[in-house]
Amino acid sequence: xxxxxxxxxxxxxxxxxxxxxxxxxxxxxxxxxxxxxxxxxxxxxxxxxxxxxxxxxxxxxxxxxxxxxxxxxxxxxxxxxxxxxxxxxxxxxxxxxxxxxxxxxxxxxxxxxxxxxxxxxxxxxxxxxxxxxxxxxxxxxxxxxxxxxxxxxxxxxxxxxxxxxxxxxxxxxxxxxxxxxxxxxxxxxxxxxxxxxxxxxxxxxxxxxxxxxxxxxxxxxxxxxxxxxxxxxxxxxxxxxxxxxxxxxxxxxxxxxxxxxxxxxxxxxxxxxxxxxxxxxxxxxxxxxxxxxxxxxxxxxxxxxxxxxxxxxxxxxxxxxxxxxxxxxxxxxxxxxxxxxxxxxxxxxxxxxxxxxxxxxxxxxxxxxxxxxxxxxxxxxxxxxxxxxxxxxxxxxxxxxxxxxxxxxxxxxxxxxxxxxxxxxxxxxxxxxxxxxxxxxxxxxxxxxxxxxxxxxxxxxxxxxxxxxxxxxxxxxxxxxxxxxxxxxxxxxxxxxxxxxxxxxxxxxxxxxxxxxxxxxxxxxxxxxxxxxxxxxxxxxxxxxxxxxxxxxxxxxxxxxxxxxxxxxxxxxxxxxxxxxxxxxxxxxxxxxxxxxxxxxxxxxxxxxxxxxxxxxxxxxxxxxxxxxxxxxxxxxxxxxxxxxxxxxxxxxxxxxxxxxxxxxxxxxxxxxxxxxxxxxxxxxxxxxxxxxxxxxxxxxxxxxxxxxxxxxxxxxxxxx
Amino acid sequence: xxxxxxxxxxxxxxxxxxxxxxxxxxxxxxxxxxxxxxxxxxxxxxxxxxxxxxxxxxxxxxxxxxxxxxx
Numbered sequence: 001x002x003x004x005x006x007x008x009x010x011x012x013x014x015x016x017x018x019x020x021x022x023x024x025x026x027x028x029x030x031x032x033x034x035x036x037x038x039x040x041x042x043x044x045x046x047x048x049x050x051x052x053x054x055x056x057x058x059x060x061x062x063x064x065x066x067x068x069x070x071x072x073x074x075x076x077x078x079x080x081x082x083x084x085x086x087x088x089x090x091x092x093x094x095x096x097x098x099x100x101x102x103x104x105x106x107x108x109x110x111x112x113x114x115x116x117x118x119x120x121x122x123x124x125x126x127x128x129x130x131x132x133x134x135x136x137x138x139x140x141x142x143x144x145x146x147x148x149x150x151x152x153x154x155x156x157x158x159x160x161x162x163x164x165x166x167x168x169x170x171x172x173x174x175x176x177x178x179x180x181x182x183x184x185x186x187x188x189x190x191x192x193x194x195x196x197x198x199x200x201x202x203x204x205x206x207x208x209x210x211x212x213x214x215x216x217x218x219x220x221x222x223x224x225x226x227x228x229x230x231x232x233x234x235x236x237x238x239x240x241x242x243x244x245x246x247x248x249x250x251x252x253x254x255x256x257x258x259x260x261x262x263x264x265x266x267x268x269x270x271x272x273x274x275x276x277x278x279x280x281x282x283x284x285x286x287x288x289x290x291x292x293x294x295x296x297x298x299x300x301x302x303x304x305x306x307x308x309x310x311x312x313x314x315x316x317x318x319x320x321x322x323x324x325x326x327x328x329x330x331x332x333x334x335x336x337x338x339x340x341x342x343x344x345x346x347x348x349x350x351x352x353x354x355x356x357x358x359x360x361x362x363x364x365x366x367x368x369x370x371x372x373x374x375x376x377x378x379x380x381x382x383x384x385x386x387x388x389x390x391x392x393x394x395x396x397x398x399x400x401x402x403x404x405x406x407x408x409x410x411x412x413x414x415x416x417x418x419x420x421x422x423x424x425x426x427x428x429x430x431x432x433x434x435x436x437x438x439x440x441x442x443x444x445x446x447x448x449x450x451x452x453x454x455x456x457x458x459x460x461x462x463x464x465x466x467x468x469x470x471x472x473x474x475x476x477x478x479x480x481x482x483x484x485x486x487x488x489x490x491x492x493x494x495x496x497x498x499x500x501x502x503x504x505x506x507x508x509x510x511x512x513x514x515x516x517x518x519x520x521x522x523x524x525x526x527x528x529x530x531x532x533x534x535x536x537x538x539x540x541x542x543x544x545x546x547x548x549x550x551x552x553x554x555x556x557x558x559x560x561x562x563x564x565x566x567x568x569x570x571x572x573x574x575x576x577x578x579x580x581x582x583x584x585x586x587x588x589x590x591x592x593x594x595x596x597x598x599x600x601x602x603x604x605x606x607x608x609x610x611x612x613x614x615x616x617x618x619x620x621x622x623x624x625x626x627x628x629x630x631x632x633x634x635x636x637x638x639x640x641x642x643x644x645x646x647x648x649x650x651x652x653x654x655x656x657x658x659x660x661x662x663x664x665x666x667x668x669x670x671x672x673x674x675x676x677x678x679x680x681x682x683x684x685x686x687x688x689x690x691x692x693x694x695x696x697x698x699x700x701x702x703x704x705x706x707x708x709x710x711x712x713x714x715x716x717x718x719x720x721x
Numbered sequence: 722x723x724x725x726x727x728x729x730x731x732x733x734x735x736x737x738x739x740x741x742x743x744x745x746x747x748x749x750x751x752x753x754x755x756x757x758x759x760x761x762x763x764x765x766x767x768x769x770x771x772x773x774x775x776x777x778x779x780x781x782x783x784x785x786x787x788x789x790x791x792x
Contacts (some may be wrong), residue, residue, distance in 0.1 A: 072732035350740055487735070508773055578759070717765040 005458045007152045010696075011452035012042045014151070015144040016048055017443045023139060024439065025482055032474040034135055037140025039470035042454070047156035047211030048626055052103055052226045053141040054214075059107025064130040066108070067115035075123045078381075085116045086373045090361065097362050097405045104480065107402055113373070115395040117390040157219065160205075160212035163279070167201040168277035168333075171236065174198055175322075178244050179266045182255055191244060192593075193602050198237055200434040207229065229332045236325045245600055250311040251544040258297050258312050265319065272326040279337045294319055306666045310691035313684055357556045360526070360586035361567060364511050369404035371507040373397055376500070390497035396500045403504055407514060408574045410721075411504045417465045418497050421472035430474050436483050442479065447559055449473050465513065489655040491685060506721075517579040518713040520571050521643060527564040529639035530557035531602060535633040538609055540624070562603060564597040578632060578719060582711040591710065594703040603696040608692040614682035621662070628693060629659045635700060644712045651704055653658045655697045667691070725791030740782075743790045747782030754781075 002010075016038045023031035034585035043051040066088055074081035092109035096102045111133060119126030148154075208210055209226060212219040219226060256262055266292055275285045294316055334340035334362055359543040376396040379386055386392060403409070435443050453473065457466035476493055508514035513523060534557050537550070546554075572588050580588070635651055722725045730735045755774055757762045 493734070717762075718767055718770050719764050720759050720770045 003616065004023060004154075005455060008044070008154075008457065010036065010452045011147050011151055011342050012144070013447045015042070015140075016148070016450045017447045019140050019143040020446055020479060021439060021443060022143065023136065024479070027481055029132060030136060031138035031479060032477070034140035034143070035474035035479075036471065037137045038144045039474065041141055041144055041474065042148075045154045045156040045159060045211055045215065045521050045640060046145075047213070047215035049148055050209070050214045052211050053145065053647065055101055056104040057137060057141055059104040060111050060134050062104075063108045063111030063132055067119070070112075070116065070125060071119060071126045078583075081116070081375075082377055085112060086370050087216070088112055088583075089373055089401070090366040090370045092689070093366045093401050093585055094359075094362050094367065096401065097365060098359065102405075102443065103456055109401050110394075110398040114394045117394050120367050129396045133147050142364055145592050155215045156211035157216040160208040160216070161282075162221065163201070163205040163208040165277055165280045166277050167198070167205045168234065168273065168280050170198050170201045171233075171240065172270070172277055173274035174240060174244075174579065176270060178240070178247060179270065181244075182262070182266065185365070189190040193246065195241065198240075202233065202237060204232070209680070213444070220573060225332060225336050226381055228603070229336060232325065232329045232332060236322070236329060237320050239325055240316065242600065242604075243322060244316070245597060246311070246318050246339075249691070249698065250315045254308060254312055255315060258300050258304075259294055259316060260297055261292075262286065262296065262319075265292045265294050265323070268318075268323055273329050276326075276330055276333050276695045279333045279339060284339055285334070289327060294323070294324060303561040306663055306687070307690060310687040310689075311693065313687040317688065319657050338533040352469065355552050355555050357552075359563075360560075365404045367509045369400055369409070369508050371510045372400035372404065372503055375503045375507065379499070379503075379664060387492045387499060387696075392496050392499060396503055399500070400504065407508070407519075408516065408571055409507065410514075410574075411501055414464070414468075414504075415501065417468040418472075418501075420465075422471065422476065422490070422494050422497065424449075425472040425476035426494070429485070429490055430476075430487065432515065434637040446479070487587070493681075515576065515719065515721060516537075516571050516574040517576055518616045520568060520575065521712075521715055523564055523568050523593075524643045525559060527568075528636045530560035530564070532600075532633055532636035532640060533557045534561060534602060534606065535636060538629055542631065547708070558603070558606060561599050565592060565599050568595065568686075576719065578717075579715045583713055587706070587709055591703070591706045594699065594706045598696070598699040598703050600690070601699045605692040605696050608689045614679075616670065617682070617686050621665060622659075624662045624665045625693070627698075628662060631655065631658055632696060635704075639704075644707050652701050655701060659694060659697060660692075662690075725789070728791060739790045740786060743786035744778075744782045744786050746790070748778050748782075750785070751777035752783040 017035040017036055019038050020031050023034050037053075037056060041049050041056055043049045043052055060708060067085075070081060072089070074084060089109040089112060092105040092112075096105040096109075099105055115126070115130050115133060119129040122129075144186050144410065174191070174197075176511065177186055177191045177194055181188070181191065183471065209219070209230060213226070214220075259265070267419070269292075271287065275287065279285055296312075296316070304312070312567065331340065335676050373393070373396070376393045380393050403411075403414075428445065431443060433442075450470065450473070453466060453469035457463070457469060472493070476490055478489065537554050569592050572585075572592060573590065575585075607713065631654055728737060730742055731737075751774060754777055755764070755770070758767075764770055
């Protein structure tokens with residue numbers, strides 16, 4: 001019995017052989033383009049492959065139109081032509097890292113470069129080149145699709161159902177672990193582990209949904225409901241995370257005392273999440289939704305200090321939001337699985353983002369990618385007999401767009417796969433191919449080589465080796481009807497790679513140093529500069545209209561603060577051992593967690609700050625909150641200058657003093673004000689604002705504590721990469 | 722002092738230019754040097770190590786090409 005790995009490898013090898021066979025029998029030029037299509041669209045299931053194939057085909061067609069337009073417009077002006085092509089490639093690079101259809105943009109850039117370089121110097125044949133590329137790509141995709149459908153078809157639907165059930169189960173476990181914290185019997189490391197597991201389960205679910213929509217009619221027919229479920233899952237994930245964070249601020253016994261029916265309420269939500277997982281596993285639900293209230297014990301609440309009241313109010317409000325979200329999710333899953341219908345929930349309004357917010361890291365990737373294109377293109381123009389010729393520019397561009405979007409990956413990691421692939425393909429080309437005299441022999445060789453590469457590099461983490469292996473095989477073999485053999489073609493390809501890697505290594509310094517620890521510190525500085533700016537915006541009078549520029553800057557910095565922790569997280573595993581000589585990776589991870597917490601707290605503060613408050617409370621406490629804000633702003637400014645510049649003890653003492661003073665002032669203000677001047681709603685709203693302020697203070701102190709534990713000196717030392 | 726006469730290298734019947742060999746050895750030597758400088762924390766005395774790295778590659782290539790390989 002063949003293994004799954006062997007079956008998938010046979011499918012790719014067979015598709016590759018048939019694609020070459022058809023292309024050669026029709027006497028089409030460059031049959032390796034069909035080989036490329038087979039090599040790069042073949043994935044684990046039909047749905048995933050079709051999804052990637054569609055992106056490849058549309059990317060190629062788009063590139064065809066763009067390249068022909070550029071050739072038509074600038075055929076007589078070399079510099080204008082290169083400039084427009086590189087600007088378009090840069091645009092694709094920018095779009096690639098922020099798009100759901102990254103492969104479309106990658107292909108669009110790559111094919112524009114290929115057609116431009118093949119047809120640019122020979123505009124008469126430009127149309128033929130572009131059509132040939134589209135034709136060969138279509139052939140490769142068609143052949144692989146047919147092979148994947150008829151030979152051991154592997155549909156995504158079972159993997160999709162498993163991913164959906166796993167996600168729901170993990171969320172249920174996470175909820176139970178958090179509920180355990182409330183009941184004083186939780187395990188904090190287990191909660192953190194489950195929090196990471198949910199993100200991984202959600203990523204798998206998203207990938208499988210994209211694939212299952214294509215190869216399962218059931219999923220396709222219900223695709224809108226599934227997309228709604230996906231959106232609700234995302235909201236639930238965020239709400240669970242906010243709830244978990246709010247639990248760290250509140251004492252468990254306070255919650256149990258102040259919310260008398262918390263246990264019943266918690267059990268109802270637990271039951272709902274368990275039922276969702278059960279329905280996704282195709283089992284009917286055992287129960288129906290029950291309406292739950294989560295009432296306060298108001299007398300007990302009044303006996304608490306103001307900041308503690310605030311944290312209880314926030315924890316309750318988070319739980320009520322969980323109630324709404326689990327209800328919506330339960331109904332959606334009932335509808336998906338035919339156990340009921342969801343109540344008419346209007347689709348959330350599509351947020352039309354009117355402001356363009358540039359992403360600085362994506363712009364940095366664009367600068368590097370354009371530098372790659374220009375360096376290789378100028379090399380082609382000004383250096384005689386550059387190995388590879390136009391192939392060097394298109395290869396540098398094709399691989400460069402992926403490299404530019406993965407700045408964390410060191411170029412040295414590419415050397416071994418590239419050298420191994422050239423050697424393997426070179427041996428076949430020099431020693432085996434000249435002995436072949438018919439398509440039977442050639443077909444067997446194509447089948448055998450493709451099978452060997454895909455079988456040996458079948459794991460997801462081996463994708464780079466597989467991509468290099470297949471790409472080098474089809475490039476160096478250069479199979480055509482008028483086959484010729486020349487050692488120089490292998491030597492030229494081999495010589496091309498050191499030059500391409502030299503370009504990559506040089507451009508790695510554009511625009512910033514590629515050293516992970518340098519990037520890390522730079523991103524931290526950016527994070528605190530944005531935080532400082534956001535804090536400064538809170539001085540604005542809500543009544544004063546803000547200008548468009550102010551709104552744009554605020555939105556830009558809010559996005560920076562929300563996204564930078566994840567970006568820092570992507571650099572953390574690549575930190576140099578030298579920088580970590582006296583720091584453990586756990587310490588860096590703890591720093592990341594506290595930064596993420598600070599981001600969430602900043603986000604919450606911004607949200608609460610924009611809500612209307614009772615005017616008398618604002619007037620009474622304006623000066624004290626201003627003092628708090630300036631204190632935090634100063635700390636952010638110091639941290640922007642250096643990651644360890646916070647001064648833990650001083651900061652903690654100052655913030656505690658400010659919060660104590662604020663607490664006393666609130667008491668004074670509220671005691672001296674008749675109840676008629678503010679409603680219960682005003683009080684709740686004010687508590688939420690207070691909790692948001694204290695949340696930022698505690699998260700900042702936690703961050704500074706964690707940053708002080710790290711030895712930053714080696715991070716700033718100069719090193720050879 | 723006499724320097725070696727430039728001549729091509731034949732490896733398995735394939736002729737390689739002397740500058741290629743000199744550059745290859747020069748790059749290897751520069752890599753070894755930078756690793757040693759990193760290891761003994763001497764790299765911190767340089768203002769901008771990437772340029773030092775490039776300079777070392779060129780210096781080694783020229784020296785090896787002139788006095789050893791004959792490029």
